[in-house]
Amino acid sequence: MTENSISTAAGSDTDSRRLVDDLNGDLALEFKSIVQYVQHVATITGPEYTSTVDELKVHLVQELHHATVLAEQVGFLGGVPTTEVAAADLSGTSREALQTDLDLETEQLQRYRDRVQQATDMGLPDVAEALRPLLTETQEHVRDLQAALGR
């Protein structure tokens, strides 16, 4: 092995570790999403939010799928999927709870954009393809919550 190929291999190991760490960060945020939505479907009240709560229940099921996909990618890359849950924000009014959900979805949307690009740049098209549906569904979640908040 030449000196150059050693440093290239070390560099790709570092990138791979960073991707695993970032995916585990995404996973901890999906667990946070699940905790928040479980709380919010039970606490958001008012006739104006009946259909919103139904939508949140759909999100909740999709978040569990997102968490599973992320854990599978971490495993595929040789890492251990985290069991850490990013601390969930406690909600106030129904509107504040929905704003909290929107903030989290918006953060996740940016993270998935970054992650798809990162996997693509690393020459990992399988990982990028696995993550793309998470990006699309998170865009939908952002739109649903914006609509629920009248934006």
Ligand SMILES: [Fe+2]
């Ligand atoms: Fe999600």
Ligand SMILES: [Fe+2]
């Ligand atoms: Fe979501």
